[in-house]
Amino acid sequence: AQSVAQPEDQVNVAEGNPLTVKCTYSVSGNPYLFWYVQYPNRGLQFLLKYITGDNLVKGSYGFEAEFNKSQTSFHLKKPSALVSDSALYFCAVRPPNTDKLIFGTGTRLQVFP
């Protein structure tokens, strides 16, 4: 079955420190990969995506993600966390030959001062 795993329910990091939110996927073929962020009582806000090309993709608000095909991973990173980055982060994949997104269960990022 096609799936996305976000192994950490919560990630805690001090402001100014680097952060990583992990994502692995199990999808046949070459999927498109996405990260979204969700603030309380809000919809999903697009951060970045990987379609093809350079394995390191840069997105909004200083976030970036690294695609690793051999490990089927797409970890989200930021060199220096801000308190305002505290939110719920979702990894999603779009399998080949479909337009639907398959989401992970989300990781809550808590950045403390």
Place this chain on the structure above:
Amino acid sequence: DTGVSQDPRHKITKRGQNVTFRCDPISEHNRLYWYRQTLGQGPEFLTYFQNEAQLEKSRLLSDRFSAERPKGSFSTLEIQRTEQGDSAMYLCASTPADGQETQYFGPGTRLLVL
């Protein structure tokens, strides 16, 4: 560009009642998607339209659920004979016609079935 809008933002209903939600996509986006998100979970795909054609439906979309996009612009999602298990956030997303593949989400409609 005002983004994807959804109405209502919140809905409380009693079990057995019918509810209808509306989604207005970003202007000129020809693809529109519905997802459902329950507490502590990621969104789950329900259905998808290209213009007015409904191209894919999830097994999650039981016969009590129906979605339409009659003129290829806004869409409605109706749930008949609501059950407590239908309580969730219903999210709508749209995609431009240029194949960018990014789905832009609306704020969602939160449904509570009592």
